[in-house]
Amino acid sequence: MYVCGPTVYDHPHIGNARSVVVYDILYRTLSKIFGKNHVKYVRNITDIDDKIINRAKELKITISDLTVKITEEFHYNMQYLGCQAPNIEPKATMHLDDMVMIIQKLLDLNHAYIADNHVYFDISTAPDYTKLSNRNLEELLEGVRIENNPSKKQPHDFVLWKPANKDEEILANFDSPWGRGRPGWHIECSAMSYKYLGENFDIHGGGADLIFPHHTNEIAQSTCAFPNSHFAKYWVHNGFLTCNGEKMSKSLNNFITVKDLIDKKIPGDVVRLLLMSSHYRKPLDYNDKALEDVKKTMNYWYRAIENLDINKLDGQNISEEFLSSLFDDLNTPLAIKIINDYAKLVFASTKEEDKYKYASYLLSCSNFIGLMTKPANVWFRCTINDQQNDQLILQLIAKRQQAKLQKNWLLADQIRQDLLKDGIILEDKPDGSTNWRKG
Ligand SMILES: [Zn+2]
Structure with missing residues (x-):
């Protein structure tokens, strides 16, 4: 499984967090089905990009100071949210050779051309360019800002390699057969997925906002460079995250970073539960009321086990009913309801034996999706x-x-x-x- 990871230029926000939590649940579910050793989870770090160069300039620090700092913050944020690390986390800057190799192949096979010191991908040569999005090109390009370079064959041809600008620091650019410069964003993922998973692999994931142009262009590059390949067999896209019913944006003052949540001492489990409370393909709204509701739910679950002897609980007792909900296209809202029903049953049980049975289900199923990993007393101490x-x-x-x-x-x-x-x-x-x- 290959998942598009963060571009490390600014504090990770809760939209980024949603994506990581979704693929973490998918990773845990696939590992349960196939065995952990049979799942290879690759999630990249984009550590070279115009956004990074501009941000470093703005902060008057070097690119590597910025990317190292934000990568560390990203890792810390994901730990806070209870996400497991991927098996491999390649950085774009460590894979320039792989990118150059694929760009050269595309040039050799006439899927790419050089114009005005840039290497462009010629989208008229890609079979089924719009297949992933299921829309036509005109629809796709509506509202998308296209760099209007007259040297391009078609306005929507995208960049594979661009030349260095004069005033950029040395680390912003790399040597290549086409002069010093840097890769386009899309080629990074084609190169890193090829390097670790090969021409063909099973699952490619990312946010729904990446379907076009990013994933559409990844498919075009990879299937044209490796003509007999199908690239990813399945595409998984998670829905948008809104904040108080609106798209998150800095100008609307509703832009929430994971750091904001940590600073407010909101437990990571609460945020994690909120992020999985809606089906992954559907939109999800983040607001204070929703946060308050999931916090009550978490407290209720912990209260159910609070007075039980933890040594008598079977933490490996994951019910079939619960697993089936996840096996059905990761139906997390149903999975959460099932866990909540176990908590209700703990309170409702009069027999000690039943209490422990349902509490074991409650704990095992919660643990499976990365929740309730703290003892109850520690939980209440954190939230109190x-x-x-x-x-x-x-x-x-x-x-x-x-x-x-x-x-x-x-x-x-x-x-x-x-x-x-x-x-x-x-x-x-x-x-x-x-x-x-x-x-
Ligand atoms: Zn990507």
């Missing part, structure tokens, strides 16, 4: 600092009152100690009620 969890503190106080009434001094003291660790101080009043404050 949030003001929105005052409710939870009150519930714990009520639970402690109950324990005191039952003369369960051990439990009552445990709750007080646990809250104290989170900086919550309880003050028992003479009338038997308890006040709390943040210490």
